Amino acid sequence: MQRIGVFVCHCGTNIAATVDVKTVAEALGHEPGVVISQDYQYMCSESGQNLVKNAIKEHNLTGVVVCSCSPRMHENTFRKAAASAGLNPYLVEIANIREQCSWIHKDIASATEKAIILGKAAVAKVHLNAPLTAGESPVAKRALVIGGGIAGIQTALDIAEAGFEVDIVEKNPTIGGKMAQIDKTFPTLDCAACILTPKMVEASQNEKITIHSFSEVTDVKGFVGNFTVTIKKKARFVDETKCTGCGLCTEKCPMKKVPNEFNMGLDNRTAIYIPFAQAVPKVATIDPNYCMMMKTGKCGVCSKVCSVGAIDYKQEDKFIEQKYGAIVVATGFNPIKLDKYDEFAYNQCPDVVTSLELERLMNAAGPNGGTLLRPSDKTHPHKIVFVQCVGSRCDDSKGKPYCSKICCMYTAKHAMLIREKYPDTEVYVFYIDVRTPGKNFDEFYRRAVEQYNVHYIKGMVGKVTPRSDGKIDVQASDLLANEQLHIDADMVVLAAAIEPDKTARPLATMLTTQMDTNDFFTEAHPKLRPVESATAGIFLSGACQGPKDIPETVAQASAAAAKAIGLLVKDSITCNPCVAHSDELMCNGCSSCEKVCPYGAITYTDKEFKMPDRTIAVRRVASVNPAVCQGCGACTVACPSGAMDLNGFSNSQIMAEVDAICK
Amino acid sequence: MNKNLKEQVIRSSGVNVLKCMRCGKCSGTCPSYDEMEYHPHQFVYMVERGDIETLMNSKSIYKCLTCFACVDRCPRNVEPAKVVEAVRLAAVRQQGNNHMNPNQIPEMLDDDLPQQAIVTAFRKYIK
Amino acid sequence: MQVNENKEFQPLIVAFCCNWCSYAGADLSGTNRLNYPSNVKIIRVPCSCRVNPMFILRAFQRGADGVILCGCHPGDCHYTSGNYFTRRRMTLLFSMLDFLGIERDRTRVEWVSAAEGAKFAATMNEFTEAVKKLGPNRRLEDLRCRKQ
Amino acid sequence: MQEAMINRAKQLLADGTVDRVIGWKRGEFAYDITPAVFRSAEELDADFVFDDFTSANVSKYLVKESKKEGKILAFLKPCDTYSFNQLTKEHRVVRENVYIIGIPGGPKLDAEKIKAKGITGILGVKNENYTLKIETVYGEETMPYYEAVLDKCASCKSKKHVVFDELIGDDGEVLESNRFEMVEKLENMTAQERFDFWRDQLSKCIRCNACRNVCPACTCEKCVFDNPNSGVENKAPADSFEENMFHIIRAFHVAGRCTDCGECSRVCPQNIPLHLLNRKFIKDINSLYGEYQAGEDTTSRAPLNDYKQDDCEASIVHERGVE
C-alpha cells in the first residue's frame, strides 16, 4: 500500500498569490494513497525541507510529491532531503505550479484548478515510481586532445603536468597550427616561433604526451570517463620511427612545383616535404598527389638518398583504438575563402592578399626570407592599404555575422611592423570601428597611429581596380572627411573573417556535442561553464568555441585542461539511473532500438529461454549498458513490442500522467 | 525631423535603416559619389534621423545611377539605392516637381540615342 | 474538459515537452510572466523522442482536444538526434491521423529552445485558439471517457 | 510447376540438404490452401499443393521453423522473398537454416470473388486465354480471369526474387504498379469523407486478429495489445476509439517494415482494406524520405530508424492535401 506525502509550497507569494495553496493541499489530500498533504511558506528552506523529512519518517512515506517551482530548480534539493530521511531519492516527484502555473495565469480559480491537476498527475506518477540506484562507472586515466595548435599543445602540456597520459591528434604533418605561421605576436611584438616552438618541443619530449600527427579521429564511442576513439594515422609514406628529419630527401626530390600550403601557396615545396624547419615531429611526408614515384612508378630518388631506409611507398592508413576518460576539442579556425568579395579583386590580382598571407610574406622563414615584396613582381611596396572586416559583421547571406575579434589588433601589428621596417612605405587602414579591448591593446593601436603614423581612415573600401602599370586603384570612402578617395596602392591586405575548421562539424556529430549556426562549439553555459561542452567529458579549447587571440586561447586551453584533470583524478563517476532497460521476455531482438541509440549503449546477446512446453529456445535479446545510456528514450518508441522502457519515465508512468491530466 | 515623410520613405523603400553599421562601403563603392551632395551612407543615416526634406531638395537624388553596387556590396543588406529611390519618388510625386520636362527632350536627342534612355528618364524623374 | 452549454468551449491541451529545451522554455515563459491559457497541461519527458504515439492516442482517448509535442530545434537535441526521430515519427503519425479524417489542427510539433519563452507562450496561445475553433474532439474520442 | 517443386524437394530431402519442407496443402475445399510442413517424399506426394489458389506467404512460419534444428526448404514467391528478407534484417529468421527456392508469383485467384459470381462447389480452375474455366460439382462455369484475381496480385509491385538459393522458373522484374491509386483517392477526399470512409470500414472490425496473425512483420514475442503492462492492452474493441487505436498502432508498428504483401486485407473476414493504412505509410515514406522498399535488402536502415538533418517538418501534413 502506497503512503504518499504531498507538500505544497507558497514560494512566498510567488505561488500563493495566484494559486489557493490551501485548496490544492486539501484536494490532493483526497487522492488515493495520499496520507499527508501540507502547505508551507518556503518548502525549499531548511525548515520546509525538515517538514518533508519529518513526514517521511513519521508517516513512513513511500513517495513524495512537492508542488513548487520547476523541477529544474529544486528537484535535486528535495531528492537529497528525501535521501537524508531514508527515502530513495527517485521516489520524489515535483509538480511545477510556479513557472507553469502561478506565474502565467492571473485567474485564481483556473490557476488553482490547474495546480490541482498538475499535483494529481504527479501523485499518479509517483504511485509507479521505483526506487533507483545510481551506478558508478570507472574513469579511463587518459585524455585525448583533438587539434595540435597552441590550444591543443597548452591543454596537453597542462594535463601531462598533472600526471596523466595525453594524446594529441593533429591532421597536419606537424603540430603548431596557425601560430606557427604567424610572424610576430601582438601587443608585445615578440616572435611567434620563439615562444611557440619551445612548447612544441616540450610536448614532443614529455613522456606523458603522445603526438599522432597526420592523423584524424574517425570514430568516437562511449561516454564520459569511458570513450573509445578510433584514430586514423594517414599514410605519410615515410616510417616515422626511422626518419631522422635530415631533410636530404626534400633537397633531392625532383618534383619542386607543389604549392606550399604552409606559406599559403605563395611559393612551392617538393613532393616529399617537412612543412617547416621546426616541425614536430620532424619527419618527412610524401604528397601522393605530386610524387612521381606514386603517380608514374618512375623516380624513387628519396628512397635512394634516405640513409635510414624510412621511405615506404606502399604504406597504408593505420587505425588505432584507444580508451580515454576525457576529450578536449581544439580544432581551431581558418580564414574564410574570399571568392564572394571580389570587389576587392583578390582573385584578379596577386598583390591583393589576406592577412595570413602577409604574415608569411613578412616571415623570415617565408617565401621572401622576411623581406616584404609584392608577390607579382617581387618589388618593394610603397603604399599598402589594409581593409578591415572582410566577411565579418555581415548580414546573413553576406558573410559571418560575428566580429572575428583578432583582426583589429593584427592589422595594427602589421601596419606597425611595416612602418618600422620600411619607413618609406605609407600604410592606410580602412576601419569601421577599431576594437581593442584587452590589456595593452588600445595603447598598442594608439602607438601605430601616433608613433608610426599609420593612416587610419574611418570608412570602407568599395572597389579595387588593378591596373596594368602594377598599381592598384583603391576606391574607398573617408567618412570623416566626407570624401571618396582613390589610392594608388602597391598592395592591398584583406582582414578576412575567420571561421571554425571544416573538420569541426563532423567531429561534433561524432562527439554528440552541440554547435551554433556558425559551427562554433557551444559551451555548456556561456558564462559559468565556458570551457565545457554540454556533453559530459568533452571540453573546449581555443578558437573552436569562438574567435580568440593567443592569450585568450592559452587561458582557455589551461582552463579546459583543469576541467579535464578534475575528471581524470576521479576513479569513478556516478551515473544517471534514469536509463533504459529491456524486458528480455518480450524482446524480439530486431535491432530497432540499437539503430536509434545515439550512444551505442545497446548490445545483443543470444540467450536461452525455457519455453512453456519445457523446450529451450535461444533468442537474440537486447541489453542496455546503464553506464553508456543517457536516458533519451528514443529506443522505447522504436521498440515495437514495448520491451524497452525507461526508468523514471516509464510507459506506465507517462500514461498515468496523461490519464490524471485528462480525467 | 519629419515623421510622416520618414515613415513613407521607409515603407516605400522596404529598407530597415537600423541595420546599417556605418561602415561606409556604399559610399566607397558608389560610382556617382563625386556628383552627389549627400552620399549613399548619408541617405541611410538621414532617413534614420528623419531628415528627409533636405534630401528631397538635393540634386543628389537625380545623380544615383541605380546601379545597385551599394545594394549588392552592403555587408548588412541595407540596400541604400532603394532608399535613394524612395526619396526621389517622394520628391517627384509632389505636384509640379517633375525633374524633367518633356519639352526639353528633343534637344537632348541624337540619332543613335536608344529610346530606352528617354523611357528611363521619364520613369525615374516624372510622375 | 467541461462542455457547458452556456460557457465557451474550453479545450484540454496536453503538451509533451522535452526536459532540456522546451520544458526550460516553458519555465522561461513563466519567469517572464508571459500568459498562456490554463487549458495547457505540460508533461515532462527527457526528450521529444520519448513520446510514443500511444501516449498521444491515449490523451485523445481520455478526453484531450489537442496534443502538442515540443522539443529542441533540429540540430540542438541534447541527445544529438532524438528530435530527428521524433520529426519522422510524428510526421507519419499525424499524416495517418489526417488520413483517417482526424482534424489536422489537433496535433502539432513545435521546436522551442530553452531561450524561447516568448515563442512557447505564443505557440500555446495559438494552438489553444486553433483547437478551440475545432470544438471538442469527437472523431477520436472514447465515449466511455467522456465527462458529464 | 507443382510437380517440379515436389521433385526438387524430394531430391533435397534425399541428399540431406534439408530435413523438412514448408509448402502448402489443401484444406476442406479446393481453394482452401494452407501452409504445411512436410518431412518425407511420401508426405509431399500425398499432400503438397501449388496452384492458382496458393497465395499464402510462408515467411512468417519460418520465424519459428528456422530456429529449430536442421535446415528447412521454403518455396517463396517474389512477394514472400521481401517478407523473408525483412525478417532476416530484423534477426527474426535464421537465414542459414533455410534453403530457399524462388518460385514464380501470381496472379493468384480469390475464391471469394468467384463465389461472388454465384459460383459454388468449386473443384478446380483453369485459365484459358484469360477466361477462367471453373470446374464445380454442378458442372463447368466461366468468368473473366482478371475478375477473379486477388486484389493484392492485381497491384503486384515486383516479380523479382530478392533472396533465394535457387530458382524454379525465371526471375522477374520490379514492376511499375498502380498500388497507391486508392490511397491517393482517399487523400483527395475531405477530412469528413475520409473519416466517414474509415469509420464505416473499421467499425466492421471484430478483432479476430487474423491481420495480426498473418502479418509477416507482426512477429513480436508479445504484442502490446496482449500485454497488461503496456497501457493499451485490448482484447476486443469496446468502442470506435479502440477500433481506430488498434489499427493505427498496428500500422505504425509495421511502418517502414511492411513490405506491402497484402496478406492483411486478404485474410480479413470483414473485407476491411487494411493494406491501405500500410500503403499510406509507404507512400508518405517514399515521398518524404525517398523511395524505400522494405525487404528489398537486409542492410539498409528502416526509415523510422533513420533521419536526415533536412527532413521535412511535421507541419507538412498541414500544408498539403485536402482538409
Place this chain on the structure above:
Amino acid sequence: METFTYYPGCTLRTKAKDLDTYARSSAEALGIALEEPADWQCCGGAYTTAKDEIATKLSAVRTLNSAKEMNRPLITVCSACHNVIKQTNYDIANDEEMASKVNNYLKLDEPYSGETTVYHYLEMLRDVVGFDNLAQKVVDPFKGKKIAAYYGCLLLRPSKALAMDDPENPTIMEDFIKAIGGTPVIYAQRNECCGGYITLEDKAQASKRSRAVMDSAQDQGADMMITACPLCLYNLKKNSGSELPVYYFTELLAEALGLKEGNNE
C-alpha cells in the same frame, strides 16, 4: 527544337536592331525557336524598387504572364529589359503584398505570382545550349582576339533577384568568349556602371564613368568589348572618347556561327 518565349523590348525594335536580328538568327542556328508574345509592351527601362509603385510594374508583369500562359520560359536579351523583368518577377514571387496589389490592377484570369522562369539569352546559351555545344558549332572563331566582357550593372545586380552569376566574379560572358574562340580579358571595371542612365541629364558624368570602364579594359589589353545593353553600347561608344570598339555579344555570336553575311541585308 526547343521553343522559348522571346521578349525583344522597345530599343531592339529601333536603335538596337543588330542586337535583335543576330540573336534571332543565332538562336535558329542553335536549334532554339524564339516566339514573341503577341501583345508585349515596353518594360519601362528602369525598375522602380519602391514598394508603393505598382503601375510602373504592370507592363513587365503582363509580359511575364503572357509567357506563363504560353507555358514556356521567357528569354530576354537587352540587359535593361532583363533587369526590369527579372526584378519584377522576383518581387512578385517574394512580396505577397506587392503581388496582390499588382493582381488587383491586372484582373487576370488567374493571378500571377512569379511562376515564369526568366532567362537572359546568355543563360540560355549556358544552360540550354551549353557552351561546349556552342563551341562545336562555331565555324569562324575569334582566334587570338582579346575580348573584354562588359557586364555593367544591369546583368548581375541586385544579385538576389538576378541570380545569373557570381556578382563579383562572373564567368558567363568570359565562358561565352572562350566558346566563340576568343580570349577573355578580366578587368576590374567590368561589373561597374557606365553611367548610361544619366546620359540625357549629365553628359559629363556619363562620360567619366564610361571612360573608366573603357580605360580599365584597354589597360588590361583588350582588342574589343562586348555588351548586351543598347544603352551601354551607345554610352561607351559615344561618351567615353575611347577608340576601343564595342559590339553586341550577339553580333560576335552570329559572326562566329558564320551567319553575319546572310543577315546583313
